[in-house]
Amino acid sequence: MWVRSNETAAMQTQPLPKVSRRKAAQKEWKRNYDLYLLLIPGIVFFLIFRYIPMGGYIIAFKDYNIFQGLWASEWAGLQYFKEMVELPNFWPIIRNTLLLNLWSLLFGFPAPIILALMLNELRARYFKRFTQSLLYVPHFMSWIILGGIVYNVLSPENGVVNHLLRAVGLSDIYFMIDDFWWTASYVFSGIWQSAGWGTILYLAAMTAIDPALYESAEMDGAGRFNKMWFITIPGIAPTILILLIINIGNLTTIGFEHIFALQNPIVLDISQVISTFIYSYGIVQGNYSITTAVDTVQSLVNLVLILGANYTVRRAGGQGLW
Amino acid sequence: MVDKRSGDNNSLVNNSVKRRKPIRYQDVLFNIFNYGFIIFFTFLCVFPFLNQFATAFSGEYAIQTGQVFIWPVDFQLDAIKAVLIDSVIFRALLVTIFLAVVGTMLNVIFTVITAYPLSRRDLKWKVPVINFILITMLFSGGMIPSFLLVKEMGLLNTVWALIVPGLVNAFYVFIMMSFFRSMPDEIRESATVDGCSNLKYILKFVLPLSKASLATIGLFYAVMHWNSYFAAVLYIDNPDLYPLQVKLRNILLLSQMDTSMETLQQELGLELIQESLKAATIVYSTVPILLVYPWLQKYFVKGVMIGSVKG
Numbered sequence: 001m002w003v004r005s006n007e008t009a010a011m012q013t014q015p016l017p018k019v020s021r022r023k024a025a026q027k028e029w030k031r032n033y034d035l036y037l038l039l040i041p042g043i044v045f046f047l048i049f050r051y052i053p054m055g056g057y058i059i060a061f062k063d064y065n066i067f068q069g070l071w072a073s074e075w076a077g078l079q080y081f082k083e084m085v086e087l088p089n090f091w092p093i094i095r096n097t098l099l100l101n102l103w104s105l106l107f108g109f110p111a112p113i114i115l116a117l118m119l120n121e122l123r124a125r126y127f128k129r130f131t132q133s134l135l136y137v138p139h140f141m142s143w144i145i146l147g148g149i150v151y152n153v154l155s156p157e158n159g160v161v162n163h164l165l166r167a168v169g170l171s172d173i174y175f176m177i178d179d180f181w182w183t184a185s186y187v188f189s190g191i192w193q194s195a196g197w198g199t200i201l202y203l204a205a206m207t208a209i210d211p212a213l214y215e216s217a218e219m220d221g222a223g224r225f226n227k228m229w230f231i232t233i234p235g236i237a238p239t240i241l242i243l244l245i246i247n248i249g250n251l252t253t254i255g256f257e258h259i260f261a262l263q264n265p266i267v268l269d270i271s272q273v274i275s276t277f278i279y280s281y282g283i284v285q286g287n288y289s290i291t292t293a294v295d296t297v298q299s300l301v302n303l304v305l306i307l308g309a310n311y312t313v314r315r316a317g318g319q320g321l322w
Numbered sequence: 323m324v325d326k327r328s329g330d331n332n333s334l335v336n337n338s339v340k341r342r343k344p345i346r347y348q349d350v351l352f353n354i355f356n357y358g359f360i361i362f363f364t365f366l367c368v369f370p371f372l373n374q375f376a377t378a379f380s381g382e383y384a385i386q387t388g389q390v391f392i393w394p395v396d397f398q399l400d401a402i403k404a405v406l407i408d409s410v411i412f413r414a415l416l417v418t419i420f421l422a423v424v425g426t427m428l429n430v431i432f433t434v435i436t437a438y439p440l441s442r443r444d445l446k447w448k449v450p451v452i453n454f455i456l457i458t459m460l461f462s463g464g465m466i467p468s469f470l471l472v473k474e475m476g477l478l479n480t481v482w483a484l485i486v487p488g489l490v491n492a493f494y495v496f497i498m499m500s501f502f503r504s505m506p507d508e509i510r511e512s513a514t515v516d517g518c519s520n521l522k523y524i525l526k527f528v529l530p531l532s533k534a535s536l537a538t539i540g541l542f543y544a545v546m547h548w549n550s551y552f553a554a555v556l557y558i559d560n561p562d563l564y565p566l567q568v569k570l571r572n573i574l575l576l577s578q579m580d581t582s583m584e585t586l587q588q589e590l591g592l593e594l595i596q597e598s599l600k601a602a603t604i605v606y607s608t609v610p611i612l613l614v615y616p617w618l619q620k621y622f623v624k625g626v627m628i629g630s631v632k633g
Contacts, residue, residue: 028446034520035439039451042436045490046458052471053463059470069474115363121356131364136619138367140611142549144567148574148604149370152377158597160373163388192367200623224352256552261575278465283556288466295464 060293080293087290089272094252097273100259101251103187109247111191112198113240117228119199120206135196143193147261150189151176177266186262186271193258201243202236209235241318249306252298274298371608378402378601385597401602411603413562414569417481421547421565425485429543430536437495438524441502459492465556472557483557484550484565491546494539501535502528538621541614548611566607573603 029036056070060081063074084090115135122128138146153159154175162172175181213231222230256275263271272280274294282291310320372392377385381396389395405411436455440448468487477483505528513523529536551567558564611618 032439032442032445032520035442035445036447038435038521039439041432042490042495043451043454045432046455046492049468049471049487049489050458050463050492053467054461056463056467056470059464059467064470070470118356118360121352122360123353131360133615133619134364134368136622137371137612137615140545140549140615140618140622141608142551142567144551144571144574145604145607148570148600149374151575152597152600152604153370153373155597158385158388158595160377160388160391167388192370196367223346224349260552260555261571264575275465279556282466283469288470292464292466295466299461299464 057292057296057299059289060296062289064288076289080289081297084290084293084297089277090294092269093272093274093277096270097252097254100183100186100271100273101254103183104190105247105251107187108191108194109244111195113202113236115195116199116202116206116236117232120203120232121224121228132196132199135199137196138193139197141193143255143257143261146189146193147258150185150262154185176262176264179267179270182262182267183270186258189262190258201239205236205239206232238319241313242320245306245309245313245320248309249302251305252301374601374604377598378605380598382595382598385595398598401598402605404599405602405606411566411569411573411606414564414566417563418548418566420481421484421550422544425547426540426543428485429489429491430540432490433494433498433539433543434529434536436490437498438502438528440495441499443503443507455492455495469556478557479560479563481563484547484553487553488546488550491543494542498535498539501532505531538617538624541617541621545611545614545618570603570607574600 059070061076061078062070063076064070065073119128119132122131154161154173156162156172156174161175165171165173173181175185209232213235214227217227217231252274254273254275256279259271259273259276260279263276278291278295281287314320369392373390376390376392376394378401379394379397379399380390381398384390384395439445440452442448472478472483472487477486509527509531510523513527518526549567550565551571554563554565554568558568
């Protein structure tokens with residue numbers, strides 16, 4: 001993952017004398033100073049807008065006062081972490097976050113794999129390209145639009161799904177206010193948005209499989225299904241594992257926009273998750289320190305999860321992220 | 323499958339072998355199942371869009387009696403007309419267009435000046451900078467600190483809050499970097515021999531030669547601005563500065579039909595139900611994306627590939 005150029009590697013193995021090193025540095029600066037100057041705005045941007053917010057987790061340990069600013073505010077120790085655990089809706093929020101992510105992982109993770117396997121078996125090239133184009137469409141729409149479509153299509157009065165249910169003699173389903181159906185809508189809208197797009201990495205991994213394997217399997221009398229089962233799936237297993245590690249590392253993270261677009265007050269009990277809680281309790285209501293404490297814990301748990309998943313995969317003999 | 327293009331002996335032999343092979347009924351079954359599944363799933367994926375497009379142009383009675391599936395029934399244009407002439411939606415559209423034009427220009431400029439130096443093999447001290455940017459892709463700051471930062475910089479309730487915090491996208495920097503790296507070194511060497519400075523070389527050679535990829539990266543940023551929503555919810559309180567997506571949320575999810583739209587309906591004597599108005603706003607905001615979709619798809623797939631190689 002870390003980039004290391006040959007030049008630095010060489011410099012490390014063969015330390016130059018101090019004087020000639022400084023001379024080399026001067027020469028490098030003289031030759032490329034304009035390029036280094038060009039880098040400054042980018043470096044300043046990342047420093048201010050990416051690194052300062054990382055350091056900002058310190059707010060969780062302080063009594064943040066808007067008028068005094070961060071540094072002048074008093075230290076609060078672990079007080080806010082204590083308050084966080086005592087919040088009446090703290091544990092429900094953790095539970096919701098984990099549950100929604102687990103359901104998404106359970107149904108949403110295999111979806112692009114299955115879809116990619118089936119797309120890979122299509123022999124009509126133009127048909128394949130056409131379906132892929134259609135499957136990618138939802139990926140480019142914002143969650144507001146997708147959420148709006150979900151609400152309209154599932155609407156109990158005039159939504160097409162309930163019209164169809166009535167047509168076959170079933171009773172109406174109030175999808176967006178029922179706990180079970182809301183969760184199902186959340187999970188399946190997630191699949192709708194990302195399953196098609198998710199196939200890209202798997203399809204790319206499949207093109208890297210040695211065709212000779214398929215030929216020899218054919219000679220042994222393997223049919224289409226057997227070739228898929230015994231060659232394609234093992235061939236993409238490393239990709240599956242890596243994406244699984246990333247997904248497990250994100251178990252406590254829920255994208256804000258997906259939830260926020262589908263959330264409504266009636267299902268708040270099951271749909272309030274960490275990110276929406278930080279927004280509504282922290283930013284809207286101004287409880288900065290306590291919500292940053294939640295954020296800090298979430299980031300730490302993420303780190304532990306991803307390290308754990310990676311460790312497990314490597315112990316089992318697979319290739320991890322690093 | 324018979325490959326007509328290859329004429330060498332080897333493939334001829336293979337083909338004749340394949341042709342003699344009996345067709346297995348399991349494989350036929352597999353094919354039927356496979357095509358059936360793909361068609362079914364693709365239809366499920368596209369159906370909600372088709373249904374909303376049909377609803378936007380369908381009559382009230384047809385919608386209420388559930389006759390509308392993927393084709394308009396009792397065709398009408400009133401709903402889309404009401405959305406098109408609504409001044410509040412139009413204002414939100416102007417904000418979004420401003421973001422997509424000015425924001426994207428700034429995004430591209432700053433991405434290029436960061437990516438180009440990093441792509442140069444002869445730049446000795448680039449490695450720490452690359453790692454410095456890479457780290458931001460792995461760890462991110464919290465929501466509250468980011469919000470407070472923007473607040474303390476006095477950017478709240480300005481359009482700059484929607485542009486500056488996302489000025490340079492690390493992922494796109496690496497995409498541009500790998501593109502610049504693929505440019506031949508010979509041009510630069512001969513230009514340097516002729517006494518061309520780095521800056522002059524960038525302006526005279528690099529930029530003209532990379533028009534296509536600049537357009538690509540611009541498209542990425544423009545779509546990001548078009549769809550961006552979270553930043554506006556965080557940083558903007560003033561309804562006059564709401565971008566389209568926030569306005570859309572108020573209409574679609576909170577059912578806040580603008581009063582202007584309602585009075586407009588009465589003035590025009592239109593009888594529209596919420597469903598077709600909502601569907602019309604969906605049409606209004608998806609059509610621009612669909613118009614650039616062919617390019618989007620092509621280049622985004624490439625971007626994902628580069629990203630995964632880097633990743």
